[in-house]
Each structure stands twice: as structure tokens, then as C-alpha cells.
Amino acid sequence: MSLLLLVIAFVLSGFVAIASKTLVEWNLGQYRDIYLLSFYTAPLILGACAMFLRGERSSVSDAKVGLLMGIAGASASLCMLLALASLPGIVAFPVKNLGNLVLTGMISILAWRERLSKTQWAGIILSLAAICLIY
Structure with a gap:
């Protein structure tokens, strides 16, 4: 569900x-x-x-x-x-969504002490790299 x-x-x-x-x-x-x-x-x-x-x-x-x-x-x-x-939508939407992913992940780690796996950390790092590449 x-x-x-x-x-x-x-x-x-x-x-x-x-x-x-x-x-x-x-x-x-x-x-x-x-x-x-x-x-x-x-x-x-x-x-x-x-x-x-x-x-x-x-x-x-x-x-x-x-x-x-x-x-x-x-x-x-x-x-x-x-x-x-x-900005074109092809730039604005991915940057906004990837930024949301990174920010939410960081807040989850800092505020709620959530633990991330290596692949989850890799996803956040790749998201940051994608923001730089897209923008």
C-alpha cells in the first residue's frame, strides 16, 4: 500500500x-x-x-x-x-527535486539520527553531482 x-x-x-x-x-x-x-x-x-x-x-x-x-x-x-x-524546466525541476532529496536526507541524519547505507550515501553524493552538472 x-x-x-x-x-x-x-x-x-x-x-x-x-x-x-x-x-x-x-x-x-x-x-x-x-x-x-x-x-x-x-x-x-x-x-x-x-x-x-x-x-x-x-x-x-x-x-x-x-x-x-x-x-x-x-x-x-x-x-x-x-x-x-x-530557467528551462529541464533544469529547474531536476535541481529542485534533487535539492529536496539532499536536504531531506541531511535533515533526517541530523535531526532524527537516521543511518544511511553506503548506497544511500552514494545516491546523495550523486544527486549533488547531478545538480552541479545540470545547472
């Missing part, structure tokens, strides 16, 4: 990337703010409806974490849209 969820997340992330690139390629920059607003408002509404239907309530700390994640995500999306305006 976990693999299926990862595949679904992969496909949906691809749709988000395509939507971002389409916004830039079709010169729809004047709709950037509405794009970002709907991109983050839709999940907020869906999540609130799901919580309501299950009879759950959100704590203040949950709301703070959600707000922080929303601000970080919206800022990242805005930066990606701005980068796509001056």
Missing part, C-alpha cells in the same frame, strides 16, 4: 509541476496569485471538510504547524514559478 501511495504522490506532484510550467509558458503570470491561492486553499477546504465529517477538531499547535507548512509551501511554489520564468 505504501508503494501505491508513493506512486500516487509522484504522479500528482508531476501534475503540479506541469501546471506551474504551463502557467509560465502560456504567459499567465497575471494569474500567479490566484494560482497559488487556489493551490493552497483547496487542500485547506478538503482537509477541513474531512475533519468535520469525522468529527475531529484541530489543536492550536496543529493549526500553527499547518500555517507554517502552508507559508513554506507557498513561498517555495512562488520561487519555483519565478525560477521557471528564467
Whole structure:
């Protein structure tokens, strides 16, 4: 089941990337703010409806974490849209995704003391090399 969820997340992330690139390629920059607003408002509404239907309530700390994640995500999306305006997608998307891989790996090691195998370390090192080669 976990693999299926990862595949679904992969496909949906691809749709988000395509939507971002389409916004830039079709010169729809004047709709950037509405794009970002709907991109983050839709999940907020869906999540609130799901919580309501299950009879759950959100704590203040949950709301703070959600707000922080929303601000970080919206800022990242805005930066990606701005980068796509001056970089080809073939450069911007791999650099962003490989950067995510490296950063997440490093945080996992430092914050949660996760241990990486030699092949996982090799993957992170190759990702850093790929970022340098692509950019």
C-alpha cells in the first residue's frame, strides 16, 4: 500500500509541476496569485471538510504547524514559478527535486539520527553531482 501511495504522490506532484510550467509558458503570470491561492486553499477546504465529517477538531499547535507548512509551501511554489520564468524546466525541476532529496536526507541524519547505507550515501553524493552538472 505504501508503494501505491508513493506512486500516487509522484504522479500528482508531476501534475503540479506541469501546471506551474504551463502557467509560465502560456504567459499567465497575471494569474500567479490566484494560482497559488487556489493551490493552497483547496487542500485547506478538503482537509477541513474531512475533519468535520469525522468529527475531529484541530489543536492550536496543529493549526500553527499547518500555517507554517502552508507559508513554506507557498513561498517555495512562488520561487519555483519565478525560477521557471528564467530557467528551462529541464533544469529547474531536476535541481529542485534533487535539492529536496539532499536536504531531506541531511535533515533526517541530523535531526532524527537516521543511518544511511553506503548506497544511500552514494545516491546523495550523486544527486549533488547531478545538480552541479545540470545547472
